[in-house]
Amino acid sequence: MSYLLKPLKQCKLTFNNRLVMPPMATSKSEQDGRVSKEILDYYDEKSQGGYISLIIIEHSFIAQKGKASERMLSIAEDNVVEDLKELANIIHKNGSKTVMQINHAGSATKIDITGYEPVGPSAIANPRTGTVPKELTKSEIKIIIEEFAKAALRTKAAGFDGVEIHSAHGYLLNQFFSPLSNKRNDEYGGELLGRIKIHLDIIKAVKDAVGNEFPILLRLGASDYMEGGSTIEDSKAAALEFERAGVDVLDISGGFCGYTVTGNTSQGYFSSLTEAIKEVVSIPVILTGGITQAHAAEKLLSEGKADLIGVARAIYKDSKWAQNAIETLK
Template sequence: MSQLFSPLSLGPLTLPNRIVIPPMCQYSAEDGRANDWHAMHLGNLAQSGAGLLILEATAVEPRGRISWADLGLWDDATEAALAQVVTSVRRWSPMPLGIQLGHAGRKASSARPWEGGGQIPADDARGWPVVAPSPRPFHAGDPAPQVLDEADIAGIVAAFVASAVRAERLGFDLIEIHGAHGYLLHQFLSPLSNQRTDGYGGSLPNRLRLLVEVFDAVREAVSDRIAVGVRLSASDWVEGGWDVTQSEALAQILEARGCNFLHVSSAGLDERQKIAVGPGYQVPFAQAIKAKVRMPVIAVGLITEPEQAESILRHNQADAVALARAMLYDPRWPWHAAAALGDSVVPSPQYLRCEPRGVRNLFVPR
């Protein structure tokens, strides 16, 4: 058996293989509510043969949405809408489902990517005032965000908890806390965006404080059957910013507090970032962090070929691999990877008859 198609435990959750479909925003919700697009999109991915499907960044409060069309899980209406989608997906697929809970902070109130992606003014019908640890906007020409005081911060922690409770009620197997890509928790981590002088800024322990508080509160709020982990940008790719050394320190703290996995990405915090993009360009970050902890580490970023994914696992650079755009382009990537590596997948019975001629034992009936 290949490493890619071997099982992996993320705390209480055992995955049938090590292919993860990471969160990918769809910008297609209505006032935070999931709809038919999500049922179709997620239903398709849930037939892929991957080991885990994590739903897109889901806002814990309305002002925490990246765009006006982002998915949310902050009230009964958003929970009920998502319940319909989850029920539909689970009816036809046993794939483990996770959800990423996040808050966009100063990167909120944005247009959808295909509409330019820039920040929408607060006085626009589809915009709102954004918040951050410090009065520094993401784009230099945007208004300064509102600075969160300690009461606001406590409210955001409570919002993460409330969404996590809703997520467990919906039957999700895993919760990923979004601490990456320049969104609010990452904004507190990085000295480039956090110039606070109180207990949430300055020293590394202070800058870690909010993410650790959110993790602790979520872990306490949900049952032990739920895997809880963190997605992390390991580097800002800007001198003087958040980096892999600080990421290693955070990883060790989270592990000591019961974190079940880390999902290691990078960047998204500062427009000055200069990224050396290439195949597997973020894998060295995952490898460095994996060397410091025992909990599973997921690598992501231009992992596109089955042999590449297998090599990452065999060389102990990560415990699982996540494919985003590659999976959108080819939602049967795991089937093709199994064929390439001489392994097998378990499709829905409706698809058994499409097993390619000349490929032996690719499909295993349920």
């Protein structure tokens, strides 16, 4: 059997094949972040036939202060749950599983988006946006941890199969992880264990809210690819801590570099990161990044670079990509 078609069952979240549609912002929600007909139609189209084992819903803001952009999906209030149930039901009816990605943008947002001054771990310019945020107090950090937990509980109430915590692409948790943006002198800064304390606190709070059986994924920006930024050695150590804390799947992408690597257009350009992380953890690892060909996905899996393959832009451009890939490999 092809590697891409092989089920993965050694996990709380079981997969009928190794193909994942990673989160991609669509800007299709209502202005207040509620589910729109456009969102429902989009995910209905992408999940037709159940060829994609897991669909990760685009990043959704846990609080107004953490909203990254206009028409971003919301998981910030209880009144969004009923509409999100409809979204989960459509994807399930088509035969795929689905989890929601929950996020706080931190210093990667603007006052004209949120109505609030941007916040971050330290009052240091965001390397991607140049925004200098207000430094979060410990009491404010505690509120954000609670907001992640409440968002995860709403995700469960809406009938999703799990929740993904977003710590990549220069958003708030990535800002804590990266030494470029975290210069704190308290327990949430300094060495690696300080910089990931907020992650560990969130994982615990989420588990307390949703229970031990609800799968937790974490998207990790495993390298900033910038001088003085986070490195794969940081991420290997962090990945071990996240596994110990109860994360069930690690979804690997870039840090402040975003979801690309300058000058690298290979199929699976984050594969050196996933391969290194797979060496230290026993939980499944998702590789996304420039994968547009089924045979490339097959090769990356066969070489042990990852356990699951995320195909983003190719599926965004062609809703039949997954069906064609699977039929080619049968």
